[in-house]
Amino acid sequence: MQILTPHVYWAQRHGEIYLRVELSDAKNLDISLLENNTLQFRAQGHGAKGDNEYEFSLEFLRPVRSEINHRSTQRQVDIKIKKQEEHWWDRLTLQEKKPLFLAPDFDRWLDESDAEMELQAKEEEKINRISVESRVRKDPYLGLKKGYLFMYNLVQFLGFSWVFVNMTVRLFILGQDSFYDTFHTTADMMYFCQMMAVLEVINPLLGLVKTGFFPAMIQVTGRNVILFVIFGSLEEMQNKPVVFFVFYLWSTIEIFRYPFYMLACVGTDWKLLTWLRYSLWIPLYPLGVIAEAMAVIQSLPIFDETRLFSFPLPAVLGQSLSFSYSLQLYLVLMFLGLFINFRHLYKQRRRRYRSRKRKVH
Numbered sequence: 001m002q003i004l005t006p007h008v009y010w011a012q013r014h015g016e017i018y019l020r021v022e023l024s025d026a027k028n029l030d031i032s033l034l035e036n037n038t039l040q041f042r043a044q045g046h047g048a049k050g051d052n053e054y055e056f057s058l059e060f061l062r063p064v065r066s067e068i069n070h071r072s073t074q075r076q077v078d079i080k081i082k083k084q085e086e087h088w089w090d091r092l093t094l095q096e097k098k099p100l101f102l103a104p105d106f107d108r109w110l111d112e113s114d115a116e117m118e119l120q121a122k123e124e125e126k127i128n129r130i131s132v133e134s135r136v137r138k139d140p141y142l143g144l145k146k147g148y149l150f151m152y153n154l155v156q157f158l159g160f161s162w163v164f165v166n167m168t169v170r171l172f173i174l175g176q177d178s179f180y181d182t183f184h185t186t187a188d189m190m191y192f193c194q195m196m197a198v199l200e201v202i203n204p205l206l207g208l209v210k211t212g213f214f215p216a217m218i219q220v221t222g223r224n225v226i227l228f229v230i231f232g233s234l235e236e237m238q239n240k241p242v243v244f245f246v247f248y249l250w251s252t253i254e255i256f257r258y259p260f261y262m263l264a265c266v267g268t269d270w271k272l273l274t275w276l277r278y279s280l281w282i283p284l285y286p287l288g289v290i291a292e293a294m295a296v297i298q299s300l301p302i303f304d305e306t307r308l309f310s311f312p313l314p315a316v317l318g319q320s321l322s323f324s325y326s327l328q329l330y331l332v333l334m335f336l337g338l339f340i341n342f343r344h345l346y347k348q349r350r351r352r353y354r355s356r357k358r359k360v361h
Contacts, residue, residue, distance in 0.1 A: 005101045006047045006054040011108035013115050015086045017064065019079040020105050023047045023054055026072045031079065033066050037094075043077070056101060059094045062087065088112045121354070145208055150265040152199060157258035159193040164251035167244065179241035183231060186247060187238075193254075194220075194227050215344040218337040223250065225330065226292050230299050233308065242295045249288040256280055278349045285345070289338045296331055300324040 007022040019039075026045035034040055034057075042055040063084035070079045083089075093099065110118060163186045170178040170185065197220045204213040226246060231237050260277040263270055301324075303309065309323035 004047065004049045004052050004054050005056050006045075008056060008058075008102050009105035010092050010102060011105040011110070012089060012092070013110070014088055014119060015083055017060070017081040017083065017092070018105060018108050019081070020108075021054075021077040021079065023077050024073075024075050026077050029070070029072060029077070031068055031070055033064065033068060033081075037063055039064075039068075039079075039081070041079075045077075056099075058092065058099070058102070061089050061091055061094050088115070146265045149203075149208060150262055152196070153258045153262040153265070156193055156196060157255065157262065159189055159196070160251045160254040160258065163189050163193070163247060164255050167248055167251070176241075179244040180239050182244040182247055183238040187231070190227060190247060190250075191232075194224055197223070212344060215341050218341055222292070222334060222337055226295055229309075230295050234299055234302050234306075236302050237295065237299055240295075240298060242291060242298060245291040246288070246295055249284055249291055253280060253284050253288070274352070278345075278352050281345050285342065286338065289334060293331055293334060296327050296334070300327060303327065 009020040009022070011018045021041065021043075023043060023045040024047075026043045028042075028044045030040070030042040032040050036059060038057050038059040040055075040057050042053070044053050045051070047054050065082040065084055068079065068081055070077060072078075091098070092102065166186055166189075167178070167182060170182075200211075200216045201213065201220050203209045204211050204216060231243060231246075237243070256273065256276045260273050263273065303324040304322050307320060307322065309326075310320035311323070312320050
């Protein structure tokens with residue numbers, strides 16, 4: 001059989017070299033390190049020129065350890081070699097001119113700065129794991145805390161699921177007519193869930209969760225203003241279609257958020273649910289704020305007319321100041337709160353799915 005050279009792809013870290021040999025169904029593998037720091041590879045398999053005997057040799061730029069780990073699959077041969085010293089190499093081979101059969105492995109490729117970030121992230125993860133394990137051993141109430149958080153998230157999930165399913169079923173049966181009685185059919189459950197949500201502001205203060213206090217307070221306060229002040233106190237608002245859109249957007253977000261936290265309490269990570277929890281907010285949060293803003297705008301003339309919650313003024317300045325002025329200021333704060341929460345959620349998502357840039361120089 002004709003002796004040929006396979007395609008070889010390489011990448012490195014500070015302490016290792018990775019080689020990927022494009023040779024499927026390899027057999028009679030002979031991989032060895034010669035005295036002159038040269039890797040010798042010989043095998044039979046199916047490569048670029050069909051079934052043949054393939055071989056190559058690489059004289060490394062710097063010394064490597066003699067232990068060679070390799071794994072052969074139906075598609076390729078993966079080789080991992082440890083460097084003698086943890087050091088970043090400018091190139092793989094001693095000769096400056098790169099062999100024609102050798103190319104970068106873009107699936108594994110990182111430049112030096114990205115590799116340092118990866119190494120630092122692994123060290124931080126190791127330190128954090130040790131720290132968490134240490135706290136777990138020292139906290140006698142950990143089980144009680146997890147049980148409380150699990151039950152809280154379960155109750156909230158069931159409550160918002162009831163709202164979501166109720167509204168969805170009525171929408172399919174009644175169509176647009178279901179918009180006008182959303183409040184009367186779901187308000188009691190929404191009241192319960194939003195009163196329970198006050199615990200999300202208290203939990204960070206007690207150290208039960210790592211979520212920031214300020215973003216939780218913004219969300220809970222904002223929703224309760226809409227629910228209790230705008231919808232709850234104005235009967236004229238309770239029959240408007242905007243109630244349907246506000247409640248539907250709220251419940252859609254929460255039926256994925258609360259199960260994610262439930263599973264986290266028992267150390268379980270469902271990838272699809274995790275992706276939905278960290279992605280659905282991108283379209284739904286702005287839509288929710290827009291719906292809330294429409295509810296506020298529609299309520300302004302009603303507060304002006306009814307003088308509900310108006311502020312009494314001295315006789316010199318007039319009788320009272322309409323509550324609608326406060327709501328106009330609240331509209332500005334609402335979008336400021338959206339920006340703060342959006343930034344907070346974006347940072348959470350970036351930490352969860354930290355992307356590493358891959359560059360080739």
